[in-house]
Amino acid sequence: MTLAADLLDIATRIAREAGDLAARRRREGVEIATKSVAADIVTAADREVEAFIRAELERERPEDGFFGEESDAHESSSGVTWVVDPIDGTVNYAYGIPAWAVSIAAVEGSADPAEWTAIVGVVYNPVSGEMFRATRDGGAWLGEERLAVNDQVGPAGGLVATGFGYDPATHAPTLERLARVMPVARDIRRIGAASLDLASVAAGRVDAYYEKGTNPWDHAAGVLLVEEAGGMVGGSPGGRPGKGMVIAAGPGFYGRIADALETEE
Numbered sequence: 059m060t061l062a063a064d065l066l067d068i069a070t071r072i073a074r075e076a077g078d079l080a081a082r083r084r085r086e087g088v089e090i091a092t093k094s095v096a097a098d099i100v101t102a103a104d105r106e107v108e109a110f111i112r113a114e115l116e117r118e119r120p121e122d123g124f125f126g127e128e129s130d131a132h133e134s135s136s137g138v139t140w141v142v143d144p145i146d147g148t149v150n151y152a153y154g155i156p157a158w159a160v161s162i163a164a165v166e167g168s169a170d171p172a173e174w175t176a177i178v179g180v181v182y183n184p185v186s187g188e189m190f191r192a193t194r195d196g197g198a199w200l201g202e203e204r205l206a207v208n209d210q211v212g213p214a215g216g217l218v219a220t221g222f223g224y225d226p227a228t229h230a231p232t233l234e235r236l237a238r239v240m241p242v243a244r245d246i247r248r249i250g251a252a253s254l255d256l257a258s259v260a261a262g263r264v265d266a267y268y269e270k271g272t273n274p275w276d277h278a279a280g281v282l283l284v285e286e287a288g289g290m291v292g293g294s295p296g297g298r299p300g301k302g303m304v305i306a307a308g309p310g311f312y313g314r315i316a317d318a319l320e321t322e323e
């Protein structure tokens with residue numbers, strides 16, 4: 059079995075078990091705490107689920123590194139680092155909106171988000187039971203269905219997913235950015251979880267996704283899904299996807315939305 063295939067098996071099993079744990083805790087009731095700003099929340103389940111994922115990964119691959127949303131990073135001695143968001147879409151999870159996911163990626167080459175190469179990515183939605191998965195050069199899949207981005211965007215424009223940061227100070231520029239995108243969009247979708255937004259691009263359920271201010275654990279797995287589904291990904295003008303910007307779309311629409319976003323300079 060190749061390294062990617064082995065890592066995919068591990069990621070898929072752990073994502074499913076972690077997602078089912080999170081779903082159980084949701085049914086039992088959610089305890090909420092605040093992080094950076096009032097709207098940036100974390101639940102006890104976020105921390106418990108990340109601890110579960112971390113312990114399972116350490117048991118399976120003790121030499122690998124870890125880079126997660128809710129706990130300290132751990133340096134890799136194997137060359138592989140796991141990038142984990144235990145519950146992406148935390149606000150949806152807290153409100154009981156059925157749009158949140160466990161996002162797990164395995165990256166190699168560097169533990170720096172600006173330099174690493176994702177080789178495995180899984181995004182698991184425990185509510186729908188959908189396990190989106192991809193390996194580098196192995197395609198993106200949902201069950202036995204091979205995923206492909208939608209590259210036929212007509213004159214009405216693209217169906218564009220996006221997200222808004224928690225910090226109220228970012229809302230004005232976010233809305234200005236949205237106003238620049240609308241001329242190339244038929245409509246907007248604000249799903250509330252970057253990993254599910256990116257999985258939706260990979261599955262052709264939306265034509266594009268963009269967002270400024272997300273964290274590596276929000277998009278590491280989803281970016282690989284889009285790439286392996288034939289899509290294009292990028293960030294701030296000419297850069298890689300990152301906190302400055304994540305853009306994902308089919309090749310035929312990517313330029314239109316990237317141009318609309320680049321005019322903010």
Ligand code: LIP
Pocket residue numbers: 127143145146147148149220221222223224250251252253269272273276
């Ligand atoms: C969320 C992202 C979402 C973004 C939110 C938040 P979290 O991640 O998935 O796209 O709009 O502001 O960053 O906090 O739920 O893991």
